[in-house]
Amino acid sequence: MSNLQLVEAFDQFWADLLFEAEASGEPQPAVFFSLYAKLAAENGDTIDLMYTPARHERRGGYQIDGCALDVERGDLFLAVSDFRTSRVLETLNAAQTDGLFARALRFCEQAVQPAFIHAIEETSPTFEAASLIYSGRAQIRRIRIVAFSNARLSTRRMPETTGEVLGVPVVCSVLDFARYADISAARGGLGSIEIDVAALNQSPLPCLPAHSIDGEHASYLLAVPGSFLAEIYGLYGARLLEQNVRTFLQAKTKVNTGIIRTLETQPEMFFAYNNGLTATASGITMVRMADGSLGISVIKNLQIVNGGQTTASILYASDSQRRERRADLHRVFVQMKLSVVNPDRLEEIVPKISRFANTQNKISEADFFSGHPVHLVLQRISRQLSAPAKPGSLSGSKWFYERARGQYRDKLAYGTAAEKRRFELQFPREQLIDKTDLAKFEVTFDCRPHIVSRGAQKCFLDYAEKVGKAWAASEASFNEYWFRCVVAKAIVFRCMDRMISSSSWYQEDRGYKAQVVTYTISWLVNHIQREELELDLNLIWQRQQIPEEVGAVLQQLAPQVSATIKAAPPQMKNVGEYCKQQACWAAVAGSAYRFRGSLHGFTINRAEANRSRNAGIAAKKFDTEVDFDRVLVAMLSDTEPYVSFARAQRLITPKSDAALRRLTRGDVSLPASERNALKYMLEKMQAAGFDLPARVKAALVAAAQ
Known part of the structure; x- marks a missing residue:
């Protein structure tokens, strides 16, 4: 820079x-x-x-x-x-x-x-x-x-x-x-790392060129010394792990005792017994070794996309402070497949390598949530859907969902001063929501404030698992109605945050504001749910602000909630850690807090809320079918490439074959079963590398807008 x-x-x-x-x-x-x-x-x-x-x-x-x-x-x-x-x-x-x-x-x-x-x-x-x-x-x-x-x-x-x-x-x-x-x-959201292999390893790493695609990527095979892996992981830690794998390891796994045992008892057999590592880099420096073979002296932006547990376990086994015997890493070697990827395509290719390399491990689709299609849905809705005008405003604005870090900033980096000003008026900075914000709002209203209190990354992973399952069950659930509810939750959450900051009781004894915010909202949501009611989120969306009556109730509840979480049990004197426990939520949820005022007129019964959700799902399904109709029309002119490719790749089924024969005759009125089979076939064809014709690509782009 x-x-x-x-x-x-x-x-x-x-x-x-x-x-x-x-x-x-x-x-x-x-x-x-x-x-x-x-x-x-x-x-x-x-x-x-x-x-x-x-x-x-x-x-x-x-x-x-x-x-x-x-x-x-x-x-x-x-x-x-x-x-x-x-x-x-x-x-x-x-x-x-x-x-x-x-x-x-x-x-x-x-x-x-x-x-x-x-x-x-x-x-x-x-x-x-x-x-x-x-x-x-x-x-x-x-x-x-x-x-x-x-x-x-x-x-x-x-x-x-x-x-x-x-x-x-x-x-x-x-x-x-x-x-x-x-x-x-940084593209891909990661800061650069440059590892001086020759200095840390006392010599370059011998490598064997395995495969290359001009201008795209090249692959190399290496036998990496265990001592070198321990050294770089000791220095850089989780920065070496691809983000999805890092989040997965942080939240779910422990050091592998089987790996430790092999390192301690049979270090010379580790290369044979272990599956090895899959890694990526944006660049390497090659040198000639003394025997004329190739070696790698510098690696730029090394990311371990499979084998994070192996790497962490090697460091643990070499730890001189452990009471157990220390593993002799000088006899340990680990096989590594290193793919050097064009820097311009890192953001696109590395997550795919991570996904495919981890298919044999128990890393679910939710653990790759940073590339989940629900983000694209949110992004598309946020760019299209205008919010109602706030009181005192002549026109409405939009809420900006930031699917990847820096999208909002990048929008402001280009264009004339007038264009930037126009963008800020359309998408005010205070109406920016990112992925971790989304998780925090949703998990809070799901009455799980102890999960929110565990930090942004763990809260996000928890939410990702839930959303991954919900998406698999019904993609249509993620629609404009759902987005309006997300925005309403954001309005409540941020208003609560501001109210606490300005309150006298908090200014006298600052601390644990984030926990008080999520716990207070969760208590109120849980309280009204006991009466088969929900906050009227559509009302908050329409007003683009929290009703004064609801704000007054939350303001009364906050100091009471704060007192409860600070009264941690004797065995849990650390309040921050206490807030991460289910026991803390049980104590807050079971408290009978008092407040003046009424929420009448600002809640709706659960049956009515469910009707609104179902209406949103029905509308989304209709829109999705209309979008797919555009694709069908674009395919009418020539179905032969689809038939040839699908048959060659063994992707065609009786239902998709029937659908293609109908299209060949000019008939787009496909039965539901054939439509679904054709959609699935097209997805598989794209994944297999099929290059869609320009007309279909244009239709798919139109469907995504």
């Missing part, structure tokens, strides 16, 4: 930060942390972090701004913020970053001291972070410290191991503004 582009990105960063601060009512340092933490979790630098600002400036000063413990892999993530208020991009030097790391490490050392823990107020952010380290010390096998800074590193700094603290290795890395801007602008 050029200096000019970096300055423009810095100006945009400040615009985003000020907007979020005003919208949320939170202090700028908190918003800064939120922006960086979200990006770090998406990029794999960290898992979802709790915001725990703790700072001590006197002798032995310490600082910690966020933390999280991945118990299954034993990684303790700590974030320390270097937030600067200057509107000019400043420089961050090595001494300053070392100082940030030292302050975070001093906090670690303090946190395991009983005297320190007992001296902290139990509802403070400092206690939240310290108790996580104190209670989880036995599970910690590696500490990963990330410095967040909106300054620019004077010299690029790669992740590095910097000794040990608490008896475990420490890995330090920096997310400075240059990296923040690069990741934000």
